[in-house]
Amino acid sequence: MRLRSILGGVALMLTSSMAAHAADPVKFALCYDLSKAYTFVTPQVAQAAKDYADLLNAKGGLEGHPIEVIVQDHGNEPQRGIECYERLKRDGVMVFDMLSTPVSRAVLPRVMKDGNILMQSLAGRGDAVDGEVFKWVFPIGPTYWGQAANDVGYIKQQSGGSLKGKRVAFVYVDYPFGQEPIGILKTLAEKEGFDLQLFPYPLPGNDQAATWTQVRRFNPDWIISWSLSNMHVIASREMKRNGIPIEKYIGVNWLNEVDIKNIGPDAAKGLKRGTNVAGGSTQPLVQEIIKELYDKGKGNGDRKNLEDVYYNTGLAIWSIGFEGARQAIKKDGWPLTPQKLKDGLESIKNFDANGLMAPVTVTAADHGGGGKTRIEMWDGTKWVPQTDWIASFPEEVWKVVKEQSAAYAKDQK
Amino acid sequence: MLFRQAGILHTNYAQDRALFPIPADRWMIGGLLLLAATAPLYLNSLYLSSYLLPWLVWTAAALGLNLILGWAGQFHLGYAAVMGIGAYAAVHAQRAGVPWEIAIVLAGLTAAVIGSVFAFAALRVKGLYLALSTLALQFVMDWTISHVPAISGGTQATLQAPDIRLLGQAVTSDAGLYYVALVWCVLVTTFMLNLRRTALGRALVAVREKDYAAAVIGVNSFYFKLVAFATSSFIAGVSGAVLIGTFYHAVTPEQFSVDVSIQALAMVIVGGLGSIIGSYFGAGFILLMPGAMNSFISWLTGLFGFSLGIETLAHLPHALYGALIIGFLLLEPLGLGKIYGNVRDYLLVWPFGYVKK
Structure with a gap:
């Protein structure tokens, strides 16, 4: 009897630790300029990322793994962006976005050396859509x-x-x-x-x-x-x-x-x-976010930002980011590696986040996803x-x- | 007690002119050097590569600016541009196959030449007018870099810097890059420490205090101002090259924009004009404090379970950081270096404080 309860306890502990293991979060780093030059867009984008992460988490996350969105300010200063990257990469983050051209440029040599994913939609070098050269950079969306x-x-x-x-x-x-x-x-x-x-x-x-x-x-x-x-x-x-x-x-x-x-x-x-995104809050995805989060008072920011096209831009960037990670877990399983994430992102086909944006098809050669506007x-x-x-x-x-x-x-x- | 002066008797001129006549100072410097030299052993690579390394390089740069601002008393609002000249010169030289050791010297020389050619024009004016004409140097540089693809590296305006090689050996590890920065910083510091006791240093101080009076006692103020500009530009150029080689690994115009010039100026002013240890404090404060404040506030909110909006979280550290600068300058207008000096002065006679009075 006693032995059984001990065994039961051990089994319980094992399963609970396994459950905890299965719930390891997928981390995404948003090192953004929230205080200087890019403030006209970054708050909306970060809000969208957090909202969409909450929405997906409520539905069970990415194949069972919750999404963790880490937002940090770098003030559009290259050295602070590098610090953000260096610190968070040691915390197990593999997907980064800087949303600033100077900072993306400064981080790019390190990303290419370390082999981490740099999402740099609408910022940074445009030629990074060439996935054969810039293996780790995903400027999904149109180049200028x-x-x-x-x-x-x-x-x-x-x-x-x-x-x-x-x-x-x-x-x-x-x-x-x-x-x-x-x-x-x-x-x-x-x-x-x-x-x-x-x-x-x-x-x-x-x-x-x-x-x-x-x-x-x-x-x-x-x-x-x-x-x-x-x-x-x-x-x-x-x-x-x-x-x-x-x-x-x-x-x-x-x-x-x-x-x-x-x-x-x-x-x-x-x-x-x-x-490259449809503006306004009438989009089905934005409507869903309003219904699931803002109507319940659980939004991650000011509701009036939802009217802003940059909110949808943020949704577009991060729905692709999250979708790539989901594909990666689905295809190659946990734990994630940058290589798996890269494969995941490169297997995105005709993805338009429910009509929110231009359909995106990412391939190993085209990291821009088609560049439609x-x-x-x-x-x-x-x-x-x-x-x-x-x-x-x-x-x-x-x-x-x-x-x-x-x-x-x-x-x- | 701590800085005991009893029993220090100078029996020859060399002793009398020693950099650090008080043993406690020598011990402290020795201890700090030892700590710095062994830093890779006990610091993790994040602190080494993302905090300590840029701090050292920026300290070297701030010392160069302090030479022109603190010693020679000439305003310079285009310091980052001069660093940029050095950075671009070094990267271009490296890409053309010049070894890094020679490339950084070339960087320093290019910066010194352009810096002093510009000074020729700028030094015809004084004070605020000089400040404005150095600001012009900044804008001329910005414009040139963004409009001459041969310099900036094409429309992407990014030039990848080749790995630095010392004596044919590629330096890529965090510790290796850190040592490169450390050596440069120690070199500049030694130079600045010695500058105080040379004829050049004294002439610069004379020019700073009153260039007209300096001219009366036979100091050619224009010549010494020019020397100051050239020397400080040389330090700036090499520092810029070292910054690219050890930290950024790619050079872009924004790394040396007007904001960066203002930051360098803030480093010197917050640290203390004409203070060497102040340049260390100032560079550390301006460079690392925003990030540290950020982490501190995030930690506080985590501790007390506040949930702040991401924008508040981003702006609060800036507000606090600004308040801190004002606070420190109110407390001691001569900068952080002077605060250290006050503490040291107090400890010099402690516990017999009445000696001072």
């Missing part, structure tokens, strides 16, 4: 080159299939982020025969007056703009001043509802942006899609990617 090509693709559609003689102005903030699409735009201008002119304006982008008077003289048919958040607001004011209709304006994906509010919802009517137009109250999810001129885009990644690969030898 891809986005620019898709914008041109949309203009081509709108002009009835030919761009001959069209005038396109490229207005950009004059530092690496804004300069990135110039190469691809020039290539496409030559190929498609449209007239491209470049209009840089200096950081911090608060004064664009001189630039826009030049744009007016050029009298473009379309304006592609590489600007960040409030720079769009300044641009819209200058366009008004110069009598340029806002319908011609196609912004990069960094244009959200706050900016629309600052431009004025009515004044912004007709404004367009390229995006669409053009949306603000109709005064909401964003209206103008196209399907498209990826235009893939050959030209990949040519740029390959050129750059080959230069990186050469350096490594």
Whole structure:
């Protein structure tokens, strides 16, 4: 009797320790700039990651393993980002996101050396979509080159299939982020025969007056703009001043509802942006989060952020991250290794998080997942899609990617 | 008691001019050097590679800035740009096949040349005007790097730095890189300690106190200002190269942006103008305190079971960190180095405090 109870106790302990083992969390590190330059996007993205993790955890996590989201501020300082990476990698984190171009660049050599996963959607080097060179980096989503090509693709559609003689102005903030699409735009201008002119304006982008008077003289048919958040607001004011209709304006994906509010919802009517996620809280996934978390008072932040397209951007980034980890556990089992996670991410096929974003198919060669975007137009109250999810001129885009990644690969030898 | 001065009798000039005449100081320095040299044995690799190493390199850099700011009394708001010149020069040299030992010297020389060419123009003005023209150096550098692909390494603006090799031996381990940083920091510190007792050091101090008066007693202030700019730029250039070689492993423009210049300036001011130990404290404070505050607050909230929003959690350390800087500077406007000096002065005569009065 006694022996039995002891044995029973031991068995109980064993099973409970096994249960504890099975419940080992999968950790994801969000080393974000929550206090300096990227604060216009990071809180929403981090909130989305936490919300989605809670939602999945409530449903049993990733194949039984709960998700643990670790958020830490690095203040957009490379050395603090490195510290975050070095510390958390020792805590068993294998998936990192820095969401800052300077910090992603600074961490990349270490990630490549250690063999950990760096998610760097929409930040960092664009050529990292070349999975054959950047084995451990997953910039899922469009590169800026891809986005620019898709914008041109949309203009081509709108002009009835030919761009001959069209005038396109490229207005950009004059530092690496804004300069990135110039190469691809020039290539496409030559190929498609449209007239491209470049209009840089200096950081911090608060004064664009001189630039826009030049744009007016050029009298473009379309304006592609590489600007960040409030720079769009300044641009819209200058366009008004110069009598340029806002319908011609196609912004990069960094244009959200706050900016629309600052431009004025009515004044912004007709404004367009390229995006890889569907905006707004009407998306099924966001609705589910509202029902399961926010209606029960369990949300991870301010409810009004759910209207923000950057919240959906965060959902898109992390639904892919979590899905990759789920696939990895399903395919290769626990415990996870970076190699398994890499295989997991590379087996994502046609994943769109319930209609939230452009369908993503990641392969060993293409870590960008296809780079599809669409053009949306603000109709005064909401964003209206103008196209399907498209990826235009893939050959030209990949040519740029390959050129750059080959230069990186050469350096490594 | 601790810093006993009784029985210290100088019987020749060399003794009298020793760096540390009091034995307690020598013991402390020896102990610290021993601790630093054996750090890889007892510190885990995280602390070694992510805290101690950058701290040492930044201390060396801060000492270089202290030379121009604390000794020669010339403002420099473009210090990070000078470090950047060195970093880019070293990486380009390395990529062209120059051994690292020579590449860092080249880095220092390039920085010194560009730094002092710029100083020629800048030194025609004084005070705030000089501060602004050094700020211009920063912006000129930023612009050049981001607009000349041959320097920045193309549109990605990232140049991968080859592994550093010393005497043909690749240095990749955390301990190895740490020793490289340590040696550089000790070298710069030794140089700065000795600067105090050279004619150059005294001339710089004379220029700092009043360049006009210095000229009257026969010190060519323009020449010495130029020497100060060149020397400090040399230290900055090598420090930048060492920072890339041992810590970043890739060079990008943001690592040497205007924010970083301001941070370097903060290191020197918080540490104490003209104070060597202050540069150590200042660099440690500015570099490591935000991260330490972050961990501290996370730990506190964990301990008491608060749940703070992620944004509050990110901003609170910054607020506290700012308050700390103000607090320290209110307590002792001459910086952290002076706080150490006060403690030492107190202990010099302790327990006979009345001796001082």
